[in-house]
Amino acid sequence: MLFQINFKSAKPVYLQLVDQVKSAAAAGLLRAGDALPSIRPLSEELRVNRNTVAKAYTQLEAEGIIESQQGRGCFVRVPQSALRKDARRRLLVTGVDEVVVQAHHLQFSRSDLMTLVEERFDALAARQTSYAQKQGTS
Amino acid sequence: MSGNTSPAVIDLDHLGYAYGRAEAVHDLSLHVKPGRCYGLFGRNGAGKTTTMRCLLNLLRPQRGSVRVFGMDPSRREVEVKRRISFVPDAVAFYPWMTVRETLDYLASFRRTWNRDTERDLLGRFRLNPDQKTGALSKGQRTQVALVGAICPEPELLLLDEPTSGLDPIVRREFIQTVIGAYQDADPGNHTVLVSTHLISEFEGLIDEFTIVDAGRAVLAIEADHARERYQRIRARFAGAAPALDVAGALRIHRSDRELDIVVAGEGDRLLADVQRLAPEWCQAESLSLEEVFVATLS
Numbered sequence: 341m342l343f344q345i346n347f348k349s350a351k352p353v354y355l356q357l358v359d360q361v362k363s364a365a366a367a368g369l370l371r372a373g374d375a376l377p378s379i380r381p382l383s384e385e386l387r388v389n390r391n392t393v394a395k396a397y398t399q400l401e402a403e404g405i406i407e408s409q410q411g412r413g414c415f416v417r418v419p420q421s422a423l424r425k426d427a428r429r430r431l432l433v434t435g436v437d438e439v440v441v442q443a444h445h446l447q448f449s450r451s452d453l454m455t456l457v458e459e460r461f462d463a464l465a466a467r468q469t470s471y472a473q474k475q476g477t478s
Numbered sequence: 479m480s481g482n483t484s485p486a487v488i489d490l491d492h493l494g495y496a497y498g499r500a501e502a503v504h505d506l507s508l509h510v511k512p513g514r515c516y517g518l519f520g521r522n523g524a525g526k527t528t529t530m531r532c533l534l535n536l537l538r539p540q541r542g543s544v545r546v547f548g549m550d551p552s553r554r555e556v557e558v559k560r561r562i563s564f565v566p567d568a569v570a571f572y573p574w575m576t577v578r579e580t581l582d583y584l585a586s587f588r589r590t591w592n593r594d595t596e597r598d599l600l601g602r603f604r605l606n607p608d609q610k611t612g613a614l615s616k617g618q619r620t621q622v623a624l625v626g627a628i629c630p631e632p633e634l635l636l637l638d639e640p641t642s643g644l645d646p647i648v649r650r651e652f653i654q655t656v657i658g659a660y661q662d663a664d665p666g667n668h669t670v671l672v673s674t675h676l677i678s679e680f681e682g683l684i685d686e687f688t689i690v691d692a693g694r695a696v697l698a699i700e701a702d703h704a705r706e707r708y709q710r711i712r713a714r715f716a717g718a719a720p721a722l723d724v725a726g727a728l729r730i731h732r733s734d735r736e737l738d739i740v741v742a743g744e745g746d747r748l749l750a751d752v753q754r755l756a757p758e759w760c761q762a763e764s765l766s767l768e769e770v771f772v773a774t775l776s
Contacts, residue, residue, distance in 0.1 A: 345682070
């Protein structure tokens with residue numbers, strides 16, 4: 341299953357969906373042109389209100405991750421942010437700052453954190469490769 | 479002035495109702511926006527059914543005001559009721575009628591009746607149209623009532639304890655099916671107000687809710703905000719659990735090496751405080767809606 345909802349998380353359910361689509365798209369599990377499940381079956385499967393799924397899709401569309409085609413559904417877009425590089429940088433800085441602060445409190449040094457970031461990039465690349473291979477063989 | 483420009487489907491302002499000297503609803507305000515799935519949570523006798531009855535003009539509010547679609551249901555009863563479906567907690571049909579006849583009978587009072595929805599739901603619930611309603615189980619009768627409630631495609635669906643007294647396995651399933659089918663037909667315009675004390679079954683379905691107790695609104699909040707606000711933080715320490723300033727905590731439980739705290743808001747700050755005390759293990763999780771309900775009422 342592509343999505344996993346955790347009601348014990350403080351993260352709003354629609355944001356959990358948004359993040360999972362983004363993560364699947366980054367890893368190559370969802371590729372440009374892939375269709376997302378339509379709202380009603382997905383909301384029934386996840387046992388959430390259709391408003392929640394609709395809100396997630398609206399947000400993903402606003403962020404340029406997916407596009408909705410009238411009457412056909414929602415599709416993953418070719419990664420291409422409408423925002424200029426400096427605007428995208430600002431978005432990223434906020435997230436990075438949070439990580440840096442958390443690293444400080446969890447007693448991770450600068451080099452520990454850098455190593456971890458490298459590791460996570462490698463892990464993402466490994467997922468991308470593995471999905472690409474599965475795609476090739478199927 | 480609250481609500482005079484709001485596009486709310488339901489606007490209750492300072493509603494009050496008493497049966498003789500027994501006050502059932504006290505100063506209750508409630509605002510439901512179009513397209514939402516709104517929960518009215520409370521124990522038995524909290525005033526949920528009385529509130530529903532005031533919306534339907536089955537009871538005349540003694541204090542405050544009721545507006546449905548911006549109209550006073552006591553003055554424009556037909557106009558309001560035409561746009562509503564109501565499923566009471568105990569449904570009753572003429573037992574000699576078949577399911578088919580019952581639905582046709584219900585349809586005869588309505589301007590529209592969606593036959594596709596009817597067929598779809600009868601199929602999903604595996605209801606036999608030729609069976610007499612008197613021979614149906616309580617759960618099946620509720621299913622027929624729910625089918626009859628959504629086929630007219632009302633703008634507002636009122637469900638009063640729709641799952642009480644039903645098989646726990648099926649009830650969650652069919653409430654999901656019905657609300658999904660109903661709201662999907664016209665997203666953004668089909669509004670649900672559901673009253674229940676069986677809150678866990680509505681986890682995920684409810685956008686926003688009000689908890690009522692003894693006729694009063696105790697908490698009105700969006701489900702997402704509730705999960706963000708109501709946090710349970712647990713930690714285990716190497717030695718005795720340290721004393722911690724947790725003013726505003728809803729519940730604190732300290733047992734030699736462990737701390738168990740429930741807070742409403744400031745969960746992140748408290749988690750950071752706890753982590754600074756270097757626990758061996760520490761976890762923060764959101765309360766379920768049912769746990770929020772219990773924490774609010776205790």
